Amino acid sequence: xxxxxxxxxxxxxxxxxxxxxxxxxxxxxxxxxxxxxxxxxxxxxxxxxxxxxxxxxxxxxxxxxxxxxxxxxxxxxxxxxxxxxxxxxxxxxxxxxxxxxxxxxxxxxxxxxxxxxxxxxxxxxxxxxxxxxxxxxxxxxxxxxxxxxxxxx
Amino acid sequence: xxxxxxxxxxxxxxxxxxxxxxxxxxxxxxxxxxxxxxxxxxxxxxxxxxxxxxxxxxxxxxxxxxxxxxxxxxxxxxxxxxxxxxxxxxxxxxxxxxxxxxxxxxxxxxxxxxxxxxxxxxxxxxxxxxxxxxxxxxxxxxxxxxxxxxxxxxxxxxxxxxxxxxxxxxxxxxxxxxxxxxxxxxxxxxxxxxxxxxxxxxxxxxxxxxxxxxxxxxxxxxxxxxxxxxxxxxxxxxxxxxxxxxxxxxxxxxxxxxxxxxxxxxxxxxxxxxxxxxxxxxxxxxxxxxxxxxxxxxxxxxxxxxxxxxxxxxxxxxxxxxxxxxxxxxxxxxxxxxxxxxxxxxxxxxxxxxxxxxxxxxxxxxxxxxxxxxxxxxxxxxxxxxxxxxxxxxxxxxxxxxxxxxxxxxxxxxxxxxxxxxxxxxxxxxxxxxxxxxxxxxxxxxxxxxxxxxxxxxxxxxxxxxxxxxxxxxxxxxxxxxxxxxxxxxxxxxxxxxxxxxxxxxxxxxxxxxxxxxxxxxxxxxxxxxxxxxxxxxxxxxxxxxxxxxxxxxxxxxxxxxxxxxxxxxxxxxxxxxxxxxxxxxxxxxxxxxxxxxxxxxxxxxxxxxxxxxxxxxxxxxxxxxxxxxxxxxxxxxxxxxxxxxxxxxxxxxxxxxxxxxxxxxxxxxxxxxxxxxxxxxxxxxxxxxxxxxxxxxxxxxxxxxxxxxxxxxxxxxxxxxxxxxxxxxxxxxxxxxxxxxxxxxxxxxxxxxxxxxxxxx
Numbered sequence: 001x002x003x004x005x006x007x008x009x010x011x012x013x014x015x016x017x018x019x020x021x022x023x024x025x026x027x028x029x030x031x032x033x034x035x036x037x038x039x040x041x042x043x044x045x046x047x048x049x050x051x052x053x054x055x056x057x058x059x060x061x062x063x064x065x066x067x068x069x070x071x072x073x074x075x076x077x078x079x080x081x082x083x084x085x086x087x088x089x090x091x092x093x094x095x096x097x098x099x100x101x102x103x104x105x106x107x108x109x110x111x112x113x114x115x116x117x118x119x120x121x122x123x124x125x126x127x128x129x130x131x132x133x134x135x136x137x138x139x140x141x142x143x144x145x146x147x148x149x150x151x152x153x
Numbered sequence: 154x155x156x157x158x159x160x161x162x163x164x165x166x167x168x169x170x171x172x173x174x175x176x177x178x179x180x181x182x183x184x185x186x187x188x189x190x191x192x193x194x195x196x197x198x199x200x201x202x203x204x205x206x207x208x209x210x211x212x213x214x215x216x217x218x219x220x221x222x223x224x225x226x227x228x229x230x231x232x233x234x235x236x237x238x239x240x241x242x243x244x245x246x247x248x249x250x251x252x253x254x255x256x257x258x259x260x261x262x263x264x265x266x267x268x269x270x271x272x273x274x275x276x277x278x279x280x281x282x283x284x285x286x287x288x289x290x291x292x293x294x295x296x297x298x299x300x301x302x303x304x305x306x307x308x309x310x311x312x313x314x315x316x317x318x319x320x321x322x323x324x325x326x327x328x329x330x331x332x333x334x335x336x337x338x339x340x341x342x343x344x345x346x347x348x349x350x351x352x353x354x355x356x357x358x359x360x361x362x363x364x365x366x367x368x369x370x371x372x373x374x375x376x377x378x379x380x381x382x383x384x385x386x387x388x389x390x391x392x393x394x395x396x397x398x399x400x401x402x403x404x405x406x407x408x409x410x411x412x413x414x415x416x417x418x419x420x421x422x423x424x425x426x427x428x429x430x431x432x433x434x435x436x437x438x439x440x441x442x443x444x445x446x447x448x449x450x451x452x453x454x455x456x457x458x459x460x461x462x463x464x465x466x467x468x469x470x471x472x473x474x475x476x477x478x479x480x481x482x483x484x485x486x487x488x489x490x491x492x493x494x495x496x497x498x499x500x501x502x503x504x505x506x507x508x509x510x511x512x513x514x515x516x517x518x519x520x521x522x523x524x525x526x527x528x529x530x531x532x533x534x535x536x537x538x539x540x541x542x543x544x545x546x547x548x549x550x551x552x553x554x555x556x557x558x559x560x561x562x563x564x565x566x567x568x569x570x571x572x573x574x575x576x577x578x579x580x581x582x583x584x585x586x587x588x589x590x591x592x593x594x595x596x597x598x599x600x601x602x603x604x605x606x607x608x609x610x611x612x613x614x615x616x617x618x619x620x621x622x623x624x625x626x627x628x629x630x631x632x633x634x635x636x637x638x639x640x641x642x643x644x645x646x647x648x649x650x651x652x653x654x655x656x657x658x659x660x661x662x663x664x665x666x667x668x669x670x671x672x673x674x675x676x677x678x679x680x681x682x683x684x685x686x687x688x689x690x691x692x693x694x695x696x697x698x699x700x701x702x703x704x705x706x707x708x709x710x711x712x713x714x715x716x717x718x719x720x721x722x723x724x725x726x727x728x729x730x731x732x733x734x735x736x737x738x739x740x741x742x743x744x745x746x747x748x749x750x751x752x753x754x755x756x757x758x759x760x761x762x763x764x765x766x767x768x769x770x771x772x773x774x775x776x777x778x779x780x781x782x783x784x785x786x787x788x789x790x791x792x793x794x795x796x797x798x799x800x801x802x803x804x805x806x807x808x809x810x811x812x813x814x815x816x817x818x819x820x821x822x823x824x825x826x827x828x829x830x831x832x833x834x835x836x837x838x839x840x841x842x843x844x845x846x847x848x849x850x851x852x853x854x855x856x857x858x859x860x861x862x863x864x865x866x867x868x869x870x871x872x873x874x875x876x877x878x879x880x881x882x883x884x885x886x887x888x889x890x891x892x893x894x895x896x897x898x899x900x901x902x903x904x905x906x907x908x909x910x911x912x913x914x915x
Contacts, residue, residue, distance in 0.1 A: 028182070029184075032184075034179075034182035035175015036175070037179070037342070039343070040835060041424060044834060045424075047341060074175065076174070076175050085173065085174070089170075092173045093169040093170055093173055096163070096165070096803070096804055098166060098173060099392075099629065099804055100340070100341060100342065100391045100393075100627025101172030101177050101389060102179065102341035102391030102392060102627075103341045105175040108173055127846070128844060131842055131843055134341065134840065136339050136340060136394070136808070136812070137627050137628075138807060138808045139809075139810055139811040139846060140807075140843040141807045142800070
């Protein structure tokens, strides 16, 4: 077991973790942040996407011990404390970009990271940006539209 | 046209905020105090006799709380399609029939321990010869997988009209063979469940199902309990597409482990299990013989379907039955013969999947229609317009068409893809194709009906809670039902609280399948709302000295039509009603559509009270050097009766189209020579990523069905059905190669192009 200290959703936290534990399990089991979903467990679906030091990563491919001293944001850390939705979240709601919702947290986190890096992305840039996040329900059209709509506000 | 306040609006889904915030609590997110973790031991063999199972070593592993085998079950088989088709045990007692068959299960303190314990269970098998090809399995000398003669578990032969005479009188008869593959649902949320018994023996189950009612019923049967002691809870469902329209088997194992340990147990399938052990779309071999007049009028059809059932029946019988009927659906064919064989093989077994047999058969129908048009030199849009059903007509199998915008769908899709222009100026390597479909809005397949029921509680403040057994598997049906309630009760969407799929609280609905919720569930909610309105209107009519029929309910007030100041607040009417329950009134609704069970003698029935129609036109680009196909654009025109929420309707169509493109071009389960699924991850099994998605243009055609709620019909399944044949047709248009076996993989098309080139030059 190793003690790690890191920033989780803007708060300092610590945890004792076994070396083989993945970040997704740490978030879900230890911190009950179940917004981060596990769809495959090997980095192909993107449902477990979180933001690590400003970069979107698959939390199933990161070991918990790797986040020691770093900054992790999950979907739970996106909205304001008073519950006001982040513009990306609001866009997903308004544009009908949510169906079953299982890919949504990962998709929202990936979209946030994309928009931080590339404000006002083109359709092709959005498609590429969320290229590692699978959705079986929506056909991506309304997700792409939602992400692009953020620039208009 | 009638004006609505809520219906027809693009309102956000009522569950969207929870979902974007990560607050929706799916089954895999549930943790209960003292909860254990379950894992399932599965057969490594496609076909084998179980000689003995020794669980001693596994049971002794520290942290293992229970190990179960068939001995811990009652030996009762799942209901699935009902007698005489019940053939699946919860845990295999004596024989395994596919790689993945459930043999034993473990509950332990952690998933790791449970997994380790599985390796300590010793099972001695006597391996038996296995069958993977349905046509081979039908041979008289083939070994038997169950007791069925020639491994045929169901066969059918039905004639509608004088088929032989119709063929004799046809100017041309064309026969072609089409083959479709097994595809995986790929719900983003893996299957899984949590089960817990209370000290009195009541079972509570959390499971992402499309039908809590069926899960409750199945669990009660296999566990020997009364259904009232089985509670299936409301959870968000992470995708369904048919995969969850019946019990998924992990629920019963989970419940048995919970019973044996006296603790709650959670099972979550791995993605590998998800791919290799849950249901697939049934592969079919379809021989299609079609008689046609010189001018392209369809005159006769004989469809022979050999369905690869896999190891167990599950819902194979109705899936194949429905698929066969779909061969005489959207185009008029006066004489039809349906010949069907459902055949066991030692493979992962099929089940319901968006379209329920329709996509397989309509791939054949729509592909062949293009081939016929080519042979007769008729335009491919023209042949469709010539044969498409018109309002008021009845299909050969008895489907009565109360409303149809099919002709408009065809014209719209063709016009928007640029049909005339592109046919006049063809570009090598680029092609367009069109295909259509007709599909049910609910279907009468169970003898006790196709019903839904609901209760509405109207509170003193005028707001309402709606209790409905329906399930939203992600499609947005709960929002649609809430919108219907809001419209009926004159409220805003926010004023409606929906309680769904909790078998202790919600009246029975059969589930989210057959594109039935908006239609069947919607009519039910309307009836329940009208029931409560009737009660408050009776009170208000007395007070306002008017006829109850002259009253409207809007903004929590009951007023006389045309005189808004003659009104009574809802709360007052509730408190003065003799029917009041505390400070509320309840309305009840039960609706069973005026559809018909199939007539066993004739095979004729109007199985649904309304039918949806669609046409999709696609444009593809084919690289002739490599065989790579890119879908450039899809135009989808769908007759949905009325779009209660256009965003949700479009979402259904767009998502289904991507599944349809996968079905056409990239998806297919691959099994090795021993029947082991080989492509059990998203790298090897290719569903579409965002970068693969084409431009999709959706047109909603509203036909205002007389039976539908506000005219609405089903839309859940139709989007996928015409996509694959439209793509196959577009590929043929682009490069002159007709692929009759799905999926149209790049290498398959490459070989087709090379062969066509050789034939042309030779």
